[in-house]
Amino acid sequence: MPSGRIKVHDKTFEIFIDESEIQKEVARIAGEINRDLADRDPVFLGILNGAFMFASDLFKQMDFPVQISFLKLASYAGTSSTGTVKQLIGINMDLKDRVVVVIEDIVDTGVTLDTILRQLSGYQPEALIVATFLHKPEATIHKIPLDYVGIRIPNKFVIGYGLDYNGYGRNFKDLYAVVGD
Ligand code: 5GP
Ligand code: MG
Numbered sequence: 001m002p003s004g005r006i007k008v009h010d011k012t013f014e015i016f017i018d019e020s021e022i023q024k025e026v027a028r029i030a031g032e033i034n035r036d037l038a039d040r041d042p043v044f045l046g047i048l049n050g051a052f053m054f055a056s057d058l059f060k061q062m063d064f065p066v067q068i069s070f071l072k073l074a075s076y077a078g079t080s081s082t083g084t085v086k087q088l089i090g091i092n093m094d095l096k097d098r099v100v101v102v103i104e105d106i107v108d109t110g111v112t113l114d115t116i117l118r119q120l121s122g123y124q125p126e127a128l129i130v131a132t133f134l135h136k137p138e139a140t141i142h143k144i145p146l147d148y149v150g151i152r153i154p155n156k157f158v159i160g161y162g163l164d165y166n167g168y169g170r171n172f173k174d175l176y177a178v179v180g181d
Helices: 019-037 052-059 111-121
Strands: 005-008 011-017 043-048 067-077 084-089 099-107 127-135 148-152 175-178
Touching (some): 019 052, 019 099, 019 127, 043 052, 052 067, 067 111, 084 111, 099 111
Parallel strands (some): 043 099, 099 127
Antiparallel strands (some): 005 011, 011 175
16 A cells, blocks of 8 residues: 655655546446446547546446557657657557447546547447546546536646646556645
8 A cells, every 4th residue: 555645756645536536437437337338339439548547447347348449649759840659559449330438547638538539520320429437627628528527626637547747657556746836
């Protein structure tokens, strides 16, 4: 059991939401998805790296056979004047007319999710549904409908449960918030 405080690089983090609270919300979302989507043959697309832990916990509680794949947003220096373009990579199945459920770790400004949904809509799915573990409503500028939300949090920088600070800390089963910001 980790103690209440951890240090990653130059920052100190303290426990913010513990494992039992997280698992309670994951179970709630799983129940909602089982109820809503069992007869719609959904395909779940987890967004790497951050969503791996939420996705894994969630999928274990799906009580019908589901299809699962993972995608990643790759940055590359585009030739466009807008600079960096992020491309969704790893799509290896036909999404046309499918009910697609995007599994995200966190929606902050919403820019990332907006990018993901725009690219996925090009595959002409029947529906695009979003399940995010965390949402920072105060920071969200892209008003994207979020179908399933685990926990709404204030504008704090958090790590653990899949989320990192400079590559470290994704492994913790509790969620930690930075101290002093
Ligand atoms: P958005 O595009 O919604 O502003 O941000 C999405 C991405 O920013 C997330 O996928 C995540 O990588 C990162 N992010 C936003 N807020 C946090 C946070 O509190 N902690 C961590 N570790 N990453 C965050
Ligand atoms: Mg993410």
